[in-house]
Amino acid sequence: MPPSSRTSHRTARLVVLVSGGGTNLQALIDATTASKDSPTAPDHDAEIVAVGADRDDIEGLARAERAGIPTFVVRTSDHDDRADWDVALADAVAAHDPDLVVLAGFMKLAGPAFLGLFGGRTINTHPSLLPSFPGMNAPRDALDHGVKITGATLIVVDAGVDTGPIIAQVAVPVLDDDDVETLHERIKTEERAMLVDWVGRLAHEIVDHRTTTSGEAS
Template sequence: MSAPRPEPARIVVLVSGSGTNLQALIDAAGDPAYGARIVAVGADRPDIEGLRRAERHGIETFVERVADHPDRAAWDAALAAAVAAHEPDLVVLAGFMKLTGPAFLARYGGRTVNTHPALSPSFPGMRGPQDALEYGVKVTGATLFVVDAGVDTGPIVAQVAVPVEDDDDVETLHERIKTSERAMLVEWVGRLAREPFTIDGRRIRFQPKELS
């Protein structure tokens, strides 16, 4: 991505559930200044609110179920092909609960981002808020990262801190993390859409505006 995009960046969003982060992105993309257009929403299962949200906004949808393919590798290749049909500049995993594999990363490695409800590299995996609470940290948060072959291990785009309160349980902590995570996702997806960037090792480098 070495030159400013003359048109809004094309974004495909992948979801597995209610799509609250998707809705935040849809709302943000309604402003032409945001610099991005959601061209399709995909899911790994049908009949979910995330897909209905997209349909209500006139956004194309598609579903690739793992069960409809002979193995996980075939599903991964089909998912990559389904995404590619919409020619995205950026892919956003917004509550997508499946790990992408080699075929997907071969096409969209370096252009796919996801969030994690902890401050990476701490507390990877599905239990980030619970693990943070059990460990007794005073500050946790959320991370936006570029997807790689690991679990929540890709280069970090942005992070936001969330204090842990004395009376927090997993649910209250996770809800506050999700609120901050959503705002971070919207802000930084917009920046990734508007500004040329490169990945240098584990660093995301944006092109200086005067060179744009």
């Protein structure tokens, strides 16, 4: 699907992948919609052109549909193995010609087919200050280790588990009365703000580069 002339010159094309409720997705929808619809909002330079998932009937897809954003689902159960699923996911994302892919609570590891197409331009957040506490239980691990500061990290996705190059981090204090739920909720608040901020920055860089390259070509 070729990009529209408006999108190709004025905005970076985002595909967002989700597996659940989509609160990070909603933050991105709010930011990118506000930048287009409100003359007083800052220019976010980004447009979500599709939202994909690895399962049906999740709130993340419903959020996209309510916003009028095209959606797609690539289920692992529909494929012979993870390698076939990885190829299918890569093809589904590529159909929307993204400049940037955002994993927003997407609970699957990217494989070689996907990274072959989108390596270096796929980003993800994690609820700790990486490289500390990678994996699924970062807030619990932070509490178990007794740290006083944790936070959230934005990374470029690679083939490992939370091992990609770090783009940005934000610190969150661990309070004496925190449990896993309260700590994780505070981390997620900062994580969403960081994601929206940095998607805006990266989109601006993409658009600036495209404009500069186009100007040089002409």
